[in-house]
Amino acid sequence: MTKTDSPLAAIRRTLRRRKLDALLVGQPQNRRYLSGYRAADTSINESSGVLLIPAAGDPFLFTDSRFDLQAAAEATGFEVRLYPRGLLALLETMLPRLGVRRLAFESHYLLHATFQKLAKMAARQRVELVPFTDLVERLRVRKNAAELAAIEQSVRLNEEVFREIHQGLRPGMSERQVAHAIENCMRRKGASGPSFDTMVASGPNGALPHAVPSERLLREGEPVVIDMGLVLAGYCSDMTRTVVLGTPDEKTVSLIRLVRKAQLAGLAALKAGVTGREVDRAARTIIVGGGYGDRFGHGLGHGVGLAVHEAPSLNKRYHRRLAAGMVVTVEPGVYLPAWGGIRLENMAVVTDNGHRLLNRDTTFLDI
């Protein structure tokens, strides 16, 4: 899309180009991105509403009476219609009225069971259903100035929470206790909540890249991996620090330095026009050089925005080029079974000439 375009205008143009009459949008972040409507879905089975965006003409937000007021207040520019008898019944009256013959839908946010019902209705109405998986996501990848500001606020608050908790960390606290303290602090400071389940993994537990906080107590001298993020005004943050209570041993210090060096190499490689694979390789080469290539079993990073995991990816399989305005994590790690793990994660905006780091916290430089 051109820079002056609104996301809605960009979608409408795509619809016209592909000879689609309308698009149904149920994916909550896409819904919010296009309409401003902030409701979340309790689950994919319990939708808070669906947008119907005609290629020409005014867009609609279909929802139920629970969200009536919120929809009208937030989705300005959208006509809000309620579906007392369910979405399908409303669609069945609206599609012919709007002359919809080819209807695009989000294949990646529609259950097979729901699709079957939709397909029956569409067959009755002689409407062709056309599946898409990233029509809106594609627009979300490059952030505008307002979005970058929102993400930066989210990162800033997340760091504030980290610093507060970090100061209070003591041997004898359990991983779960620390994770809860983090999430409580996030909410107290005004976040909607964590952007993913907070990870606190101490000692050997850190060897699992996605460890779940346990009753294990923090001990002196061991690395503790803390991976945390929050949602503020809809936008996510994501940061990992590996801290040590007391004095780290030499192995820990050298591993933290190795991982930090890999992170800096990844950041240095970040730039519009470079592929996700190339950035991953820049960081991975350092870990491989340190002799831990087989202990870095995940990708280097991922996009962050309204979702905490979104396009692009920084990993071996991602051959697409990055563009200015993308926001990514850079998070190399080393995981040693029975010993533990080290991971450092910052977020950065891709620019034409390189990147702009979103984090200010430098806890990993302490040692």
Next chain:
Amino acid sequence: MTKTDSPLAAIRRTLRRRKLDALLVGQPQNRRYLSGYRAADTSINESSGVLLIPAAGDPFLFTDSRFDLQAAAEATGFEVRLYPRGLLALLETMLPRLGVRRLAFESHYLLHATFQKLAKMAARQRVELVPFTDLVERLRVRKNAAELAAIEQSVRLNEEVFREIHQGLRPGMSERQVAHAIENCMRRKGASGPSFDTMVASGPNGALPHAVPSERLLREGEPVVIDMGLVLAGYCSDMTRTVVLGTPDEKTVSLIRLVRKAQLAGLAALKAGVTGREVDRAARTIIVGGGYGDRFGHGLGHGVGLAVHEAPSLNKRYHRRLAAGMVVTVEPGVYLPAWGGIRLENMAVVTDNGHRLLNRDTTFLDI
């Protein structure tokens, strides 16, 4: 299923009867119910694993390396296989090996986009895909003694949290503050977390049956609807109380009495063999008689178990008969725009002769 059957044996018998060679189970509660594997899914896009249950032969749990240890520890009786190249690649080698020709899958927990990939692979392997929406859910509806005990524990802890918070309620606290205090208290007392977003709706906000906690401050004399539930050892609780700080006015008192009377009528109608519609009507008649029939806009109740919303339903459209061992909520309400709401919700087990109430808390009897 017969009472002595394990859920797994019941599923296998169903598969044989329907000439299905195997069933794929990805829905997290179904997965846990059949295998004991407790991992949750971050989202429907980020699965923690899938069961493959052959009609004959040993069942499998397919997952990735993050869940390796947990899967082996919890899914006893299941052979754990990892899918380093993704589930589809593993299925493509396993299905022919197991001689699977007709494969059942959960249509209500498979995205259309994923189904399309699965269908391509199945076509290559000449495997027929057969969609189901409640093969496992059907078994989960009637709870066994161990499940009832787990649900009762969950209800008990939820009441303990309510009592603790209730004692500390003061005018000037915000709805959000109270909701957070509730969820913190749940976790502190050992719950995995809330079973749904805690609702605290004061004064006029209570007029929305699903209000989201706001910054509004509690005031004396107003009704405050608190709808809260937690997850303990996988099982959910769900309870609503409407409390008043200070002295309620006559209208509030008479509405609470009306709603309580409706609740008692619903509970009195509860019994194996009765339809969900009949129970709903028993309670609704009271609200209608009080002149508020059009102010009770939702169903009377729903099943609770591993999921906080599951079969059966108690509402106008539910014509199926209840059976002993089902666990339901009974939650009539009255919602008056601009004034506020009253809702009371308890949980009960359906028995052959009536019901057994799971709640002990009687806060609604205070006035």
